[in-house]
Each structure stands twice: as C-alpha cells, then as structure tokens.
Amino acid sequence: MRSVHFLLAFVLLTVASSIASAYDPSPLQDFCVAINDPKAAVFVNGKFCKDPKMATAHDFSFSGLNIPRDTGNPVGSNVTLLNVDQIPGLNTLGISLARLDYAPHGGLNPPHTHPRATEILLVVEGTLYVGFVTSNPDNRFISKVLYPGDVFVFPFGLIHFQLNIAKTPAVAFAGLSSQNPGTITIANAVFGSDPLINPDVLAKAFHLDIKIVNYLQKLFGGKTNDFSFSGLNIPRDTGNPVGSNVTLLNVDQIPGLNTLGISLARLDYAPHGGLNPPHTHPRATEILLVVEGTLYVGFVTSNPDNRFISKVLYPGDVFVFPFGLIHFQLNIAKTPAVAFAGLSSQNPGTITIANAVFGSDPLINPDVLAKAFHLDIKIVNYLQKLFGGKSG
Template sequence: MKSVRYQVAFVVLALASSIASAFDPSPLQDFCVAINDPKAAVLVNGKFCRNPKFTTANDFSFSGLNIPRNTVNRVGSNVTLLNVDQIPGLNTLGISLARIDYAPNGGLNPPHTHPRGTEILVVVEGTLFVGFVTSNPDNRFISKLLYPGDVFVFPIGLIHFQVNVVETPAVAFAGLSSQNPGTITIADAVFGSDPLINPDVLAKAFQLDNKIVINLQKLFGGNNN
C-alpha cells in the first residue's frame, strides 16, 4: 500500500513539474494573430536567422555609446536603445541596453512602461529622482534619489520614470531583460494615439474638461478636425 502511495505521489509531482514548465514564452511583439496558412508563418522572434557560418563580430557590436545625445526637446531627455534592430546578434538572447541622457534641471524620461522587459538602471553622471507605481489596486509609488554609481530596478510592465534634479547633465545606462522590450510612453499613447481616442472617454477617465483633453491631443500630435 505504501508503495502505491509513493507511485501516486511520484506521478502527481511529475505532472506538476510538467505543467509548471509548460508556460507560454514571453512575447516579443504586441500580438500574433493565429492563422492556418503555413505560407504566412511568423519568423523566429520576428527575424530571419543568418547562417552561423556567415556571422561576424559586427553582428554582435555597436560603437558610439560614449557620445552624448541631444536633449533639446519637450521632455529634455534622449534614449539610445540598443535592441535586436541595432545589434542583430541579440536575437533570441533576451537582453538589450540603453543609454539615457538628461538635460539639466528637470530633464525627464517621462512615465512609461516596458511591456516585455524588466529594467535595471545605473547612474553614471548627475542625480536622478526615479520611481515606479505598482499595479492596481494598491498603486504604491516607490521612489528614490540616485547618485553616480547607484542602481535601481524597474519591474516588467510597471509605469516608471527618471528626472534629473541637478544643474548639470545626467547620464544613465539601463539593461533590459528582452531583445525587444518595447516602450509605451503613457502621455503619448493616451493623448497621441492614431486615430485619437474619443475626448469624452479621456475627459471622464482623467476627470478633465473636454477642451483640456482636446488641447492635450493637439499638443501630442493629434488632430480632432
């Protein structure tokens, strides 16, 4: 009888292990519509794979990340993302890198999310105030002031930002746990979508006057005419 119980327990553990390991892989695109036509099959992570015999060092390298970027824009920041599009060798490796330059006195990497990757940020120059917001219903705001050499982690999918709080430029580097982590900048997505979201919807969602929403949509590149 004891032997039977052991056998049953072994089968249950084996099934649990099988189920636990049979998870869906993290998507590397916004969506993939299922089709039955084999001629329209998707590529590996959206990319063809080069024959390994023909790969070179250039497939795995990038030069110029030491050069400061232009931060003269409406938010005062510039993100240089090195994903699979810039470094082909990253395909299937699940990692990417970014340099973020911040203008003095308020240069902002505005609230955004990476739907497919966790971010780990290290400050090289300047002083950054950073933070992220946890998911509903708590919506906790977790923040910290970072100095050169400090590191901070932004969990996958959560809204986060960084802002330079000193009178000199700031620079940070970030690693992301996807070859194509994606970026959704909240204000651009909400007020600059194409086509525009109905202003009545946004006015009710943000508890704003309809005219304010329309002005924000124009500011972010939309046109209600």
C-alpha cells in the same frame, strides 16, 4: 549483460527531459541572428515541422550506437551525439542522447559546458573519474570515481569532465535535457577562438606569460559585427521638450540579440529637469545604473494599491523598474545626467503614457479621456492637439 547496459542507457532518458519558461523564446542555438530578408533566412530557433501525417519510425530512430568509436585523437575520447540533426523527431521534445568512448590510460572528455542542458551520465564499461565545478564565487569541485552501473549528474551550464583512469577502454551513455545541448570545450573556446582573443586579455586572466598564451593559441588553432555596437560613449542631444534622449540598442541595432532576451539603453538627461517621462515597457523589466548626475526616479504598482515607490539616485546607484509598471526618471541637478539600463527583452517596447493616451492615431474619443481623467473636454482637446494626435 550488454542488453542490460543499453536498457539502462535508454531508461536514463526518462529523467533527462527539461521544463523551461521564459518571456522571450528560449534559444536552441548559440544565437539566432535576425535577418530582414526571409529569402536569405537559413537558421531558425528550432526546425520547421513535417506534416505529422508524413512522419515515420525513421524520424524517431537511429541504429549503430552499439559500435565502438575511434578514440585515436589527442584527448583520447569520442562523443557521438544524437540530437535533433540525427533524429528529426526530437524537435521540440527537449532531450538528446550521447555515446562516449574513452581510450585506456587517460582517455579524456576535456572540461566543457553544455549551455542549454543538464547531463546525466551512465557508465557501462570501465572506470571514470568525473567532476564539475560550481559557479563563482565558491568554485567548489565535486568529483567521484564511477564504475559500471554508476550514474552522475552534471548540472546545467557548469564546467565538467570525464577521465578514464583504467587500463581498459571505457564507455558511457548520457542523456541531455535539450534537443540541441551545445558544447563549449573550455580550452578550445578560450585559446582557439576565431578570430583569436587578444593575448593580453588571456595573459592577465590566466596569470600566464604572453609567450605561453601565444603558444596555446597556436596549438588550439585558433565576426563580431552581429554582436557589437560602437559609440555609446558619445553624449546625445537633449534639446527637446522633455530634455532627455534614450538610445536603445535592441535587436534592430544588434542582430545577434535575437532570441537572447536582453537589450541595453543609454539615457541622457538635460540639467535642471531633464525628464524621461512616465512610461512602461510591455515586455521587459529594467535595471538602471546612474553614471553621472542625480536622478529622482520611481514607479507605481498596479491596481488597486497604486503605491508610488521612489528614490534619489547618485552615480553608482542602481534601481529596478519591474515588468510593465509605469516609471520615470528626472534629473534634479544643475548638470547633465547619464544612465545605462539593461532590459530583459531583445525588444522591450516603450509606451509613453501621455503620448499614447493623448497622442494616439486615430484619437481616442475625448469624452472617454474627459471622464477617465476628470478633465474638462476643452482641456482634453488641448492635450490631444499638444501631443499631435490625429483624428480618424
């Protein structure tokens, strides 16, 4: 019978693989802090690969998962995770396996999430009460009592748990849809962080007396520089020909953004026509929030339609500039304007159309531009001189 249990455990792996796509590489760690000195680099997004000719069965196997684990701890459970660190052959294959042991009379795998995986659980021995909570705003609690042979799915990233409600030990096996799924145990993360979260934050969030928060932080034992930036509240200088200033916080300013697929920008516009001129982001969609002032914004769709979609924005208004399309913002008020923009890449890039076309280095042949823009060659020469292009 025990052999059947193990067969079921391995069969469930066949339905736990993942298919993922993203513009930036999908992270395999919580983060991958960028480092300029390759000699000091340690953590990478995944692992370096062995020569396939040198691979052996040892790279794809593990022994001893039939042995019961010690559950003599405060929560009464033990998770034995076989990820890429234990089975090197899992690298890039998007799957891992775990054995879960639960003590009798309340052994608990406490509420937690897997930030990079869906989990599918098979009960082999015992009786488990399991459940997960859906995301805001519904926060629906979906639960079930499981017996040997029962299977339950915990969706990607949702908070879930398992509790042994029987008088005997329980055992389960779980397939997870990542070679390194990660685990965030809610209580440990919130009350045992390093350094501690300000108790006032937790007292307000959980409606607790500050003394209880202090007790919990002490009970759970609980470096930000790679993930922070200060001073984005300071107005920037807009004394330039276009009357705008973009302060981009990408992976170069906040190393912790590496592999996370996002960046942020502050945009300052001078009064009476401050312009962020027509440009594209070759690797990102942009979502813009106006904080101060009045902006006339727009983008142009791709060929052959070339539709111009525009709108006047006021404080509190939001506008989306789709991936790779030409767009701009113009301050049409008598006062300065400020906006903030999120971009869907750690390094979105910017191509300012006029600068790229007329200010390239070396210069594009003027005949090309004269024909493309239906301009006299003298005007092209003037524009190339104006935008500072360098002849080859």
